[in-house]
Amino acid sequence: DLTQKFQRLFKNLRGHGKLTEKNIEDALRDVRLALLEADVNFKVVKQFIQKVKDGVLGSNVVTSVTPGQQFIKMLNNEMVSFLSGGEPETIKSNDNIILMTGLQGSGKTTTCGKLGLVLKRGGKKILMAACDIHRPAAIDQLEQVGKRLDIDVFADRALNDAVKIAEMAVRRFTDGGYDHLIVDTAGRLHVDSSMMEEIKKIKTVISPSKIYFVADSCTGQDAVVSADSFHKALDFTGVILTKLDGDTRGGAAISIKHVTGRPVVYVGVGEKSQDFEVFYPDRMVSRILG
Amino acid sequence: LNGLNSLGTEETEELEEVLLQADVGLETAEKIIEEVKKADIDHKNHNEMNAALKKTLKEFFYLDDKRALTLKEKPSVVLFVGVNGSGKTTSIAKFSKMLSEQGKKVMLAGCDTFRAAAIEQISVWAGRLDIPVVKGFSGADPASVAYDAHESALSKNIDCLIIDTAGRQHTKDHLMEELKKIINTIRKKDTSQPSEVFLVLDSTTGQNGLSQAQKFNEFIGLTGVVLTKMDGTAKGGIALRIEKTLGIPVKYIGLGEEFDDFCEFDPDSFCEALIN
Numbered sequence: 001d002l003t004q005k006f007q008r009l010f011k012n013l014r015g016h017g018k019l020t021e022k023n024i025e026d027a028l029r030d031v032r033l034a035l036l037e038a039d040v041n042f043k044v045v046k047q048f049i050q051k052v053k054d055g056v057l058g059s060n061v062v063t064s065v066t067p068g069q070q071f072i073k074m075l076n077n078e079m080v081s082f083l084s085g086g087e088p089e090t091i092k093s094n095d096n097i098i099l100m101t102g103l104q105g106s107g108k109t110t111t112c113g114k115l116g117l118v119l120k121r122g123g124k125k126i127l128m129a130a131c132d133i134h135r136p137a138a139i140d141q142l143e144q145v146g147k148r149l150d151i152d153v154f155a156d157r158a159l160n161d162a163v164k165i166a167e168m169a170v171r172r173f174t175d176g177g178y179d180h181l182i183v184d185t186a187g188r189l190h191v192d193s194s195m196m197e198e199i200k201k202i203k204t205v206i207s208p209s210k211i212y213f214v215a216d217s218c219t220g221q222d223a224v225v226s227a228d229s230f231h232k233a234l235d236f237t238g239v240i241l242t243k244l245d246g247d248t249r250g251g252a253a254i255s256i257k258h259v260t261g262r263p264v265v266y267v268g269v270g271e272k273s274q275d276f277e278v279f280y281p282d283r284m285v286s287r288i289l290g
Numbered sequence: 291l292n293g294l295n296s297l298g299t300e301e302t303e304e305l306e307e308v309l310l311q312a313d314v315g316l317e318t319a320e321k322i323i324e325e326v327k328k329a330d331i332d333h334k335n336h337n338e339m340n341a342a343l344k345k346t347l348k349e350f351f352y353l354d355d356k357r358a359l360t361l362k363e364k365p366s367v368v369l370f371v372g373v374n375g376s377g378k379t380t381s382i383a384k385f386s387k388m389l390s391e392q393g394k395k396v397m398l399a400g401c402d403t404f405r406a407a408a409i410e411q412i413s414v415w416a417g418r419l420d421i422p423v424v425k426g427f428s429g430a431d432p433a434s435v436a437y438d439a440h441e442s443a444l445s446k447n448i449d450c451l452i453i454d455t456a457g458r459q460h461t462k463d464h465l466m467e468e469l470k471k472i473i474n475t476i477r478k479k480d481t482s483q484p485s486e487v488f489l490v491l492d493s494t495t496g497q498n499g500l501s502q503a504q505k506f507n508e509f510i511g512l513t514g515v516v517l518t519k520m521d522g523t524a525k526g527g528i529a530l531r532i533e534k535t536l537g538i539p540v541k542y543i544g545l546g547e548e549f550d551d552f553c554e555f556d557p558d559s560f561c562e563a564l565i566n
């Protein structure tokens with residue numbers, strides 16, 4: 001892992017005092033490899049490495065007795081600050097309407113249940129809306145998720161229009177005295193213009209206070225492309241990173257934050273409805289740095 | 291001397307960016323760049339550069355003689371596995387249509403007895419294809435559904451039995467053991483099966499794709515990769531590393547959400563698309 005690598009890299013310097021630019025270059029090459037292997041976008045890696053380099057040269061790492069540890073600490077802090085900041089985006093009581101969006105298979109439908117469960121346990125009345133009329137048995141899936149959690153689901157199999165279903169769901173939400181409405185949508189490609197038009201229309205008719213981009217944590221370099229595209233189309237408010245129970249390092253978290261400015265708010269850590277946590281930047285950083 | 295100083299730093303960086311963006315990974319990118327630098331071409335000539343690059347990329351896909359579909363005995367059993375949401379169930383629908391059009395009698399086994407509406411999902415696809423599907427009740431042991439399906443396929447003169455499995459993380463040993471159990475169940479009746487074991491891999495996957503392939507291969511042995519969602523902007527470059535380092539051929543590509551959005555993997559067009 002990186003810590004051991006740096007201990008070795010820098011241990012020859014103890015007693016010789018200063019770190020040279022060459023030592024730092026070697027260390028940064030290792031960092032670069034680690035971050036690329038962790039699927040952080042290469043453009044983001046470049047900027048990050050430069051920031052760390054400037055930071056190191058201007059700091060007391062250079063004259064420290066334990067430069068390896070200092071270096072790691074600096075890396076860590078730099079990355080945590082990269083991932084933090086932005087508005088805290090967890091659901092508040094006046095966030096009545098929540099829109100879930102993202103690419104195919106990222107975990108939206110499952111995450112609707114997870115989010116619904118968290119809010120329900122806070123004593124709120126939840127309605128979920130099945131606005132995926134495209135995938136086979138998508139409505140069945142959300143209904144089964146709702147049944148398992150005892151959360152109401154609005155669906156209309158007769159309506160062949162996701163935008164109209166969303167509209168009806170808002171009406172049901174208002175009439176039914178619910179606290180939160182979670183709208184599930186079909187997975188879509190950012191390069192599918194008709195589907196991107198659909199999600200924009202859904203946003204317009206439901207006027208959500210929270211829009212979550214649900215992304216698979218094992219996404220590679222393409223994370224910046226899809227996230228950027230969705231952000232330009234919808235101005236989403238936060239990111240939910242799923243499937244972190246695998247062994248992916250999850251560098252997409254950094255890439256997405258960097259290109260959209262939007263933070264990861266929640267993470268999915270398994271297939272069950274309870275496998276859902278609030279995002280902690282420092283935990284993610286340890287994971288990314290391996 | 292066309293060689294070491296043939297490629298300037300700017301060109302090298304540009305090349306590296308194209309390769310990294312394609313998810314080939316840093317080590318693979320560096321190897322490819324080294325090869326291109328050594329190539330006996332005019333490195334200032336854009337067309338020659340692209341040709342050399344494409345040639346180098348294609349060398350990663352060295353298993354052309356293993357790429358064709360291998361169906362042994364009847365019913366040939368084909369197993370689809372992979373992590374959650376990669377596109378297994380949809381790929382099975384496409385693959386089944388392809389086989390049906392070749393005149394083969396296909397049957398599906400719905401061995402995802404875990405996920406909400408997994409059984410309903412595969413039933414819709416089977417209905418559209420007008421092919422039989424054997425399913426269990428929710429929560430049933432996937433191996434027992436596989437057993438029933440195999441029994442039925444044997445008695446109904448089926449050419450190809452395709453088994454859908456639940457998505458799972460490769461890091462969960464008990465779930466990986468579940469796959470072994472499905473395979474052992476099939477082998478009880480026919481030791482030559484399964485004919486194929488396909489890893490269904492989302493083309494947007496980064497370097498974790500190698501870990502996925504490694505783990506699945508370790509536990510159950512993979513005979514091919516299906517690379518899905520290639521109709522997006524991801525290039526699927528992790529496939530280079532998988533075929534080269536694990537010796538598992540990429541066999542099919544998923545290009546959308548409908549039946550016909552499926553084709554055999556062609557290294558030439560894949561590498562062409564990667565560098566564009």
Ligand SMILES: Nc1nc2c(ncn2[C@@H]2O[C@H](COP(=O)(O)OP(=O)(O)OP(=O)(O)O)[C@@H](O)[C@H]2O)c(=O)[nH]1
Pocket residue numbers: 102103104105106107108109110111132135138185186187188242243244245246267268269270271275374375405457458459
């Ligand atoms: N291991 C794991 N699996 C997850 C997680 N979140 C979702 N899944 C699984 O990922 C797969 C896809 O989840 P879905 O909820 O159907 O994804 P989706 O985004 O709604 O898919 P589409 O509607 O087709 O775009 C399912 O097998 C889920 O059980 C997670 O955090 N960890």
Ligand SMILES: Nc1nc2c(ncn2[C@@H]2O[C@H](COP(=O)(O)OP(=O)(O)OP(=O)(O)O)[C@@H](O)[C@H]2O)c(=O)[nH]1
Pocket residue numbers: 104105135187189372373374375376377378379380381402405408455456457458490518519520521522543544545546547551
């Ligand atoms: N654009 C595109 N979407 C695809 C492709 N293959 C599958 N999908 C979509 O990806 C999503 C997940 O597909 P599934 O077939 O349910 O994936 P799965 O691996 O069976 O999922 P689990 O069983 O939950 O692990 C669905 O929305 C599919 O329509 C493809 O090649 N291109």
Ligand SMILES: [Mg+2]
Pocket residue numbers: 108109110132138185186187
């Ligand atoms: Mg869904």
Ligand SMILES: [Mg+2]
Pocket residue numbers: 378379380402408454455456457
């Ligand atoms: Mg499936």
